[in-house]
Amino acid sequence: MGALLKLIDAVLFVFFMVIALAAPLIDAQTCLPLSLFPDLLLDLKNWYAREYGDYLVAEKPDFFVGIVWLELFFQWPLALLNLYAILARKPWFNTTCLIYGASCLTSMVTILSELMGSHKASDKLLMMYFPFLGFGVLAILRGLMPHSGRTTSTIGKRPLLGRKKRV
Numbered sequence: 001m002g003a004l005l006k007l008i009d010a011v012l013f014v015f016f017m018v019i020a021l022a023a024p025l026i027d028a029q030t031c032l033p034l035s036l037f038p039d040l041l042l043d044l045k046n047w048y049a050r051e052y053g054d055y056l057v058a059e060k061p062d063f064f065v066g067i068v069w070l071e072l073f074f075q076w077p078l079a080l081l082n083l084y085a086i087l088a089r090k091p092w093f094n095t096t097c098l099i100y101g102a103s104c105l106t107s108m109v110t111i112l113s114e115l116m117g118s119h120k121a122s123d124k125l126l127m128m129y130f131p132f133l134g135f136g137v138l139a140i141l142r143g144l145m146p147h148s149g150r151t152t153s154t155i156g157k158r159p160l161l162g163r164k165k166r167v
Contacts, residue, residue, distance in 0.1 A: 005146075012138065016079040016080075030064065067110060075100060094146075101137065102136075
């Protein structure tokens with residue numbers, strides 16, 4: 001089980017690293033003034049919207065802007081915490097991973113429902129979003145698994161020596 005947890009943690013680490021970079025540099029362009037971003041990042045996002053036909057990124061419907069705000073203020077900090085938790089083997093990783101996974105899964109179900117229901121999305125575009133749905137599920141499952149790191153916490157533990165016998 002330890003090898004499986006390490007593999008899952010490695011996959012999630014890469015995913016959280018992508019989120020840690022993409023959320024403030026790319027996704028934030030959806031709801032923040034474009035003057036805050038260099039031309040290179042603006043061109044990258046415009047290329048993506050054209051190449052994949054991502055009408056949500058191009059048209060910025062209100063629900064999508066709301067999901068991006070959720071990503072920036074809730075999911076992005078959790079992704080950063082999860083990166084730290086994986087590297088430092090923190091025991092609270094399961095909790096933050098579970099919370100992130102539930103939020104990510106909810107966002108992806110909303111976005112994919114719109115994409116599939118509108119019949120505007122190409123298969124190429126759907127294949128860009130479906131992996132994020134999978135990562136949300138993986139984060140939830142990882143949050144439900146036992147913690148793989150060893151802790152040296154002594155909270156709630158009494159020393160064996162020095163106990164007095166009750167008479």
